[in-house]
Structures are given as structure tokens and as C-alpha cells.
Amino acid sequence: MRLSVNPSRQNTEPGQEATFTLEVTNTSSVISGHQIRVLGLDPTWVQIDDPTISLFPDTSTSTTIHINLPVTLPSGTRQFVIEVESLTPPTETDQVRCEIVIPERTQMRLSLDPPTTTAGKEARVGVLVDNRGTGEVSTSLTGSDEPEQIAFSFEPANLSLQPGEKLLVSAILRAKRPWLGSPKLRSFQIATTSLGEGVIAQGSWVQNPRLSRGVLALLGLVVAGTIFAAVIAGSLSQVVDRSNANSTLALQVAQAAQTKAVTGTGSIAGTVDLATSHAPVSGVTVDLYQPSNLTSPAASVATTAQGTYRFSNLAAGSYDLSYTGAGFSELWYPGVSASNHAKPVQLRDGQRLTGVNISIGALPVSVSGKVTGLPATGATLALQLPTSNPLTSVSASATAPASATPNGVVVATTTLGADGTFSFSNVPSPETYQLVLTKQGDAPVVQTVTLSSGVSQSGIDLVLTPGNGVISGLVEGAQGPIGGATITATVGTTTISTVSLTNAPHVGSFTVDGLATPSNVSLNMSANGYAAQTLSITLAPNQHVTGIVVNLAPGIGSISGVVTTPTGTAQGGVIVTATFGSHTLTTVTASTGSIGSYTLGNLTVPGTYTVTFSRSDLLSQTVVVQLNATTPNAITTDATMVANTATLSGVVSESNGSGIGNATVELVSGSATYSVQTATSPTAGAYSIVGIQPGTYTLNFTRVGGLPISSIVTLTAGENLTKNQQLSPAAAITAQVVETTSGQAVAGAQIDLYLSSEYAPGATPLATTTTNTNGNFTLSNLQAPQSYLITVAYPPGSAPTTSYNVTTQEGVTVCATNGSTTTSSCQISIQVNG
Missing domain, CATH: 2.60.40.1120 (Carboxypeptidase-like, regulatory domain)
Known part of the structure; x- marks a missing residue:
């Protein structure tokens, strides 16, 4: 059996599919069945097109392995093993190792709770910071408002979030409070300081005056009751203070509920290595658990190329660690197979704990079996780590024939007796090994053995066959016999080498024995100053081929x-x-x-x-x-040399030149489909499709609520084609909100958007906006055609005063009141009190 995989290493974004093509070749002389499985990844991520295949002798077939990584998976290298087991006796197992590299991607989201707040001189708002990227993010928050009248501060001031982590920050807003008049609406935005533009959250602060109109009217009616008015004013102040205290308490409770238990200033770090050679192991997934919840990890990282890992921002407490790698069984710190036997790691407040190390593949098992066929007395059996050339040779001399010996890192060796039985104990698992059987005059035998974690293997059968074939002859050049020439005989995966004699009268003579028979031997002769030459010789059972004369031509x-x-x-x-x-x-x-x-x-x-x-x-x-x-x-x-695939890239934009993020770019030709989403940053609308097989494709550009555009493109091998595209605007709804009596624009009215089919009182809106100073609003990037319901409320937070049903159209902005594409005089009239 022979395996090959393409590619063996692939860069993949979380949430996208990585595909690997596995080719299996049946090198045996019988029809064989094969079982394919993937080790080292969560089985729910993996789908194999044909997990079980059958092959005629000397035939090959390919199958595709699809791997869908979770969106929340952190950056790093994930290693895994594709294992193929032959189901037809004599059974064998082979493996190929692959890697998925998850690049570091920064994606942050901010949201306010509540988005609109009412307070006096000081307001507190919760800011939920969500790290949706694949790497750790360190940043801080900043606030701004257009008149620059609000002073902002944040608790905590500096943030550090692991991938998938959320943190609730308390934003404190302070501004000069008016004495008299109507409530003042202050619009503001909060953004990050280190992640570029676009990571912002919008909010509104309704600031009450110290003396409202109602209080002034009450004072005018009770001018004579000064003392009574003072009592009322004091009572109202207590109510306001109590409301502010309740708001602060609610924010503290929400922050305590949403702050992860593992947030702190401590850290845990260590290394992962192999128990057999203590070499570092990269791509091992390390999960950190709180003892109260061993089903869902609080954090997850992958070991680096040096086998190291690190968890940061941990609070003081007790933690359990598990380790999962390609081809290895899951282990728990400090090296046990079950979570109930794990030893928790204790971390003090602010402690930076190192040396939390573990060796994987340490479970000892036994490997045993028997050698059959020819007598095994005196044969040498070695258990070695896998190598592509499992055998080397000892050169022949005038008195001693050549012989084959193991060529890998030998774990154990034994000399067999007459019964041919063998047994190796304390063999580390899980691991793949090669059994190498050699005996002078017989054909060497190499068999691969794959050990599962903690599972011994017995009943292994090695068949010793005759290997007494001999090839001898003379190497000569234009000036006569050549001594010291290298002669290499190759039979399958076995290579035996010798050199031609240099002592008279046998200069140039060579003998290669210990060759398996019957067999086809590739015989290569080379010498300094001469061109190498290769012969193909067929050996019958027990055949000795003599008298071979090889003439090497000058090769300078x-x-x-x-x-x-x-x-x-x-x-x-x-x-x-x-x-x-x-x-x-x-x-x-x-x-x-x-x-x-x-x-x-x-x-x-x-x-x-x-x-x-x-x-x-x-x-x-x-x-x-x-x-x-x-x-x-x-x-x-x-x-x-150019790649045998093509690349397509470009930018999808609006008619005004601004890039469109999250648009879909798709190449289709028969059953072949390549699809990507355009970027939102750093270059909005940018896309790139790599690894495209040459051919003619239909190129489709689509966006939500917009009109699709298609074209035909032909790609050749090695071509890097740039294709930019403008798309029509997405569907949108617009209108102007005016006061019924005066016809003046109403700024700050709250507009909520719902799906008509899902609307119910109290439902959460799909989107919310407010009218600008001219009373205008636009709800953009909507699906089309789709039936929506919009409601209008003034002031924000009050019950809606009116609502409209409107149906969107692809690539068109429609009027909120009647769905018309004529929006120049599209108005919504509302009654504004007081």
C-alpha cells in the first residue's frame, strides 16, 4: 500500500473548509479493501467522501477529506494524521501527517447596554467587548461626541482578551448639566484605540435639567408654599439619587455576571514533548478547564513549533489541563488518561507559573508474534521508528558477502531462536514502528506496526523467504578495470551496496549477494570521473548471475x-x-x-x-x-516554473468607489465551485481565490439586497487575474420625520425595523436608528424583496406613535410610507407634545 496527500499543509481561516486529496495505491497482488480515518481532530469537524474503498492490484484511487474548523478556534498550527488500514489479509496500516495553519485574525465587536440612557450630570453605560478573532488582543477604549462636551473614562482602562473572550467595561460619561429647559440629547460613540476604524458603538444620553418645566410650573402655583416646595424638591432629589444608585447597582451586577471567571493577571505555561525521543511536539491542543466544568474549556491554545504553550489573564484558582494531539490519545495533567485522575494546577493571584510540562505517547505496551517460512534461527529482528529507507547494507569484501541491516532509530532488537517467536515489552504508545527482519542469505522483511494508546499487539506474522540470489561481474572503462566503483542493487525498498575490488588480480570485480529471489533487481554502477549506468536484471529462484561486464563511459x-x-x-x-x-x-x-x-x-x-x-x-x-x-x-x-493552478483577486465596490464587505464572490464550472466573502478590513471589498484549476468559469458577484452580476472568465495555469466589480446599492428604506402641526423636522426620533411576519409587541428589532438634525433616516443593507415593518417613537424609548409596512426592492431605496422609489417628498408626520 502506498499513500500520498495533496496538500500536506494548508492555511485555513476558522469557519471555512479545508480539503485534502488522499491517493491510495494497492501495491499487493490481490484485490484489497481500505478503511480511511483522521486522527488528532474532533470527529465532528471531519467528513470523508469515501471512507471505505476497494482496489484492484496496482491501481490507485483518490478521495477528498473535508475539514470544517469552528469559527472560535484560536490561531496556531493543528497537526493531524490520515490513517489508512488495509482490511484484506495480510492487514497493514499506513499514515501520512498533515497540518492546518490558522492565521492570526483580528476581529472585535462593541455593543452598549443600554444603548440609550437617561441621567443627570453623570451617566454609566456598559460596553460589551467581544474578541471574535483568532488571536489575543490588547487594547483600550475611547469616547467621543460631536460637540466635544462629554468627558469619558473607563473601568478597566486597559483590556486584554483571549480569542472568544467577552468583557463588560463600565463607561462613565460626565457633562455639564443644564439648569432649565427640555432634556438634552447627547449622541456619542465608543471605539477601540488600536484596531483601526470601524470597531465602534453608537449611544445616546438623555440628560435631564436640574429644574424641569414641570417643577417650574409647580413652583409658580405654590409661590406661597416655599417650605412645602422645598420638601417636594428634596423628595424629588432623593428619588433621582436612588434611581442613579439603582442604575449603578444594576450595572455592577451585569458586569459581575458577564465577566469570565478566568480573567485576571496570572498565567500558566509549559512544554509538550515526545516520551520516546523528548522532541518538542507542535500543534497539540491544550484545553484549560475550571474544576466545576470539565465539559467545556474556558480557554484553548495550540503548542508552537518549539512545543510551548501559554495561558494568560488568569485569575487565582484551580485549573485542569488536557492535551490532545494528532495520533495521540487525550492526556490530562500530569500524564493520566482520565479527567477524574487529573491533578489540578493551583495558581495564586498574579502568579506566572511555568514548567507545567507533559510528555505524550508514554503508555507502555507489548509487541509479539512469530516468524514463519524459512528457519528463523540466528535471524535478527529490530523494532525501529519509521524511515523511508528502512534498510541499509554492509559492503561485501573478497571473503564476506554483503548483508542488510536496519537503517532507522532502533528502539529494541532481538536474535530469534528455532521457534521463531518474539516479544518486545515496554514499547511506548501511541506510535508507528517498523519491524525489520534480517538473516544472512535470506530476503529482509519490513512490516509497519501502528500502536494505539495503551493497546498491545500480538499474533504478528513475519514470513522469511529465500534471499540467496547473487550477481557478480566486472566494472571497466576505456583504460581497463575500475576499482572502487560503487555498485548498488535495489529490490523493492531494500538496497544493498558494495564496491569493486582494488587488489590485483581481481581489480574491478564485484559480487552482490543476499538478494531476494525471485525478483527484479535494479543494478546501478558509478565511479568518479565516469557516467553512472543502471541495469535491470531478473533473478529466478536461487539464481546466481555471473559474468556481468559493465563498461562505464567517461563522464566529466x-x-x-x-x-x-x-x-x-x-x-x-x-x-x-x-x-x-x-x-x-x-x-x-x-x-x-x-x-x-x-x-x-x-x-x-x-x-x-x-x-x-x-x-x-x-x-x-x-x-x-x-x-x-x-x-x-x-x-x-x-x-x-509557474503554479499548475490560477489565482483570481480584486475589489468589489459601490459606484462611489467605497469597498463592499461580506459580498459573495463565486466561481462555478460544472461540479467545481470556489466561493469567498469579501473582506471588511483592512481593504473593504477585497477578495482572493487561490488554487483554482485552469478552465472556463462563471464568475458571480452578489450582495444582500443587491442585484447580482455574472460574467465568464477563462483561467490558465500560473495566471494571476485581477477582476474588480461595482455592484448596485443594497436595498434601503428612507423617510423624513416631521411635526404634524408645524411641518418642522423632528431630530432624534427612534426608528425600529422588524420583519413583518415576525413582529409582535415587545419583539426585539432587527435594527434601530434615529433621525438626524434634518429629521431624515435611512435603513441600509436590507434583504430584498422582503416585507418589513418600521415604527416611529419620539422621544426615544417611548411607545411608537406610528408604523408602516413596506416591501424592499433589490438595489433600490424605497419610501417608508408607500414603498415607492420616489423618495424626494417621503415624509412621516407625528404629533410632538410639549
């Missing part, structure tokens, strides 16, 4: 260069293949050091080489290079 030329993208970024991991006649040489561009560089040496000169550059995410390129005596080294054979 080379081809080298650098692979980049059109932006000049060097690209590692690109496969470079040079073909000359029946000879093929392959290398890979460097991923470290001189990234993107490559060299193919020891090439035959003269010669014409076809050089191909390929990588799964890039378009392949081919060039022809000629080497001759004048130019034996082609040192600037560079390649500029």
Missing part, C-alpha cells in the same frame, strides 16, 4: 542551475531528471542552504540531454542541453 560533464518562480522565489523539492539515450539520472533541488539549486555530475561528454523539471504543484518543464568538449558544464540551466 555536469548540468546545474537554480529553479525559481516568476517572482524570483527559489523552489526546493523539484525533481530534476536528465535523460541521455537509455541512461537516466535524477536529483532534487535543495530545500536548505542554497535553496532551489541542483547539480547533475559525472555526465558523458559529448552528449545531448533532455532535462525535465517537475513537482506536483507546478507545471513541468523540459529543456534540451548539449554538452561537448568546449562546454562540458552547463552551469546556468535554470528554470522558472
